[in-house]
Amino acid sequence: LGTTSDFWMWNTASMAAGTLPPYEGSNVLAVKYTAPNQWFGGGVASRQAHDMSKFANGTLKFRIKIPANVAFKVAINDTYTNSSSVTFPANTTTYGLVRNGEWAQATIPIADIRGINALQSMSQLFSFSSVDGQLPQTTFDFAIDDIVWDCGTSAACQPTATSSSVATSSSRPSSSSSSVVTTTSSRTSTSVSSSSSSVASAGLLSSGKP
Numbered sequence: 001l002g003t004t005s006d007f008w009m010w011n012t013a014s015m016a017a018g019t020l021p022p023y024e025g026s027n028v029l030a031v032k033y034t035a036p037n038q039w040f041g042g043g044v045a046s047r048q049a050h051d052m053s054k055f056a057n058g059t060l061k062f063r064i065k066i067p068a069n070v071a072f073k074v075a076i077n078d079t080y081t082n083s084s085s086v087t088f089p090a091n092t093t094t095y096g097l098v099r100n101g102e103w104a105q106a107t108i109p110i111a112d113i114r115g116i117n118a119l120q121s122m123s124q125l126f127s128f129s130s131v132d133g134q135l136p137q138t139t140f141d142f143a144i145d146d147i148v149w150d151c152g153t154s155a156a157c158q159p160t161a162t163s164s165s166v167a168t169s170s171s172r173p174s175s176s177s178s179s180v181v182t183t184t185s186s187r188t189s190t191s192v193s194s195s196s197s198s199v200a201s202a203g204l205l206s207s208g209k210p
Contacts, residue, residue, distance in 0.1 A: 005046045010129070014038035020143035023063045023103045030143040037135050043127025044147070049079045053120040058151040060108045062126065066142035068099040071131040074106075076113055077124035084115025087131060105146070125149060 007029065009015045018030035033040055066072065068091050075085035086108055088094045097106035110119075126147050130136070151157035 004048070005044050007044050008042055010041040010043070011039055014040050015042065018141045018143060020065060020141050022143070023065070023145040025145075028143050028145045030141070033136060033140050033142065036137050036139060039130045039132075039135060041127065041129030043075070043077075043124050045124050046122070049121045049123055050125065051120045052122045052125070052149060054156045055110055055149050055151050056114070056119055057154055058110050058149060058157070060110060060113060060126070060147075060149055061105060062147040063103055063105045063145045064097070064142065065101070065103045067136075067140050068101045070136050070140065070142070071134040073129050073131055074108065074113070075124075075127045075129065076117055076122065077127070078117040078119070079121045079123045080118055082115065082117045084113055084117055085129075086113050089131075090134065103145075110149075 009031075014033060014035035016032045016034055018032040020028065020030045022028035022030075029042075031040075031042065060074075060076070062074070071088065071090040073085040073087050075083055077083045086095070088097060088099075088106070091099055093099060095106045095108050095112075096104075098104045128144070
């Protein structure tokens with residue numbers, strides 16, 4: 001963050017930098033919800049468009065630690081103002097995300113979340129927000145880690161050399177921590193997670209939707 005993308009808090013009246021530790025490694029997006037019955041939301045906005053067309057049959061994965069009774073949405077956006085989201089209801093396992101208040105992982109098929117987004121020109125690879133009509137009634141902390149677009153195993157996903165950066169560096173321990181596009185088991189993954197401490201120190205916890 002702060003180099004190829006920025007994290008924006010969309011409602012600083014209800015959100016502040018949090019203190020929850022990461023699931024693993026040293027980086028995490030940690031947020032404190034401070035104003036009951038107010039909406040919340042934020043996202044990782046890229047500074048340049050990214051071609052994610054090869055990920056059409058892949059998945060968007062992330063880990064989150066959030067109270068089980070809090071409903072939220074995850075969305076993606078393209079450069080043409082299109083946006084599409086999926087909802088994670090309170091107290092309900094959705095896309096593999098077990099809602100028990102502890103760290104858990106969700107795996108969303110890109111086919112389910114892309115909507116009419118133009119994958120060849122994406123501006124925001126991950127965002128989250130509250131659900132209208134289901135706003136939290138108490139304060140809480142939550143954190144997001146290991147945000148990854150996973151291409152899958154099709155021929156289009158075979159690793160190729162690249163010199164351009166696609167997102168921020170991975171929060172997971174890696175032998176090449178500066179690499180943004182990593183390949184494992186012949187699959188391509190793009191990490192877009194970041195560090196709450198880095199966000200705060202870089203002044204990126206800004207209000208307003210990019």
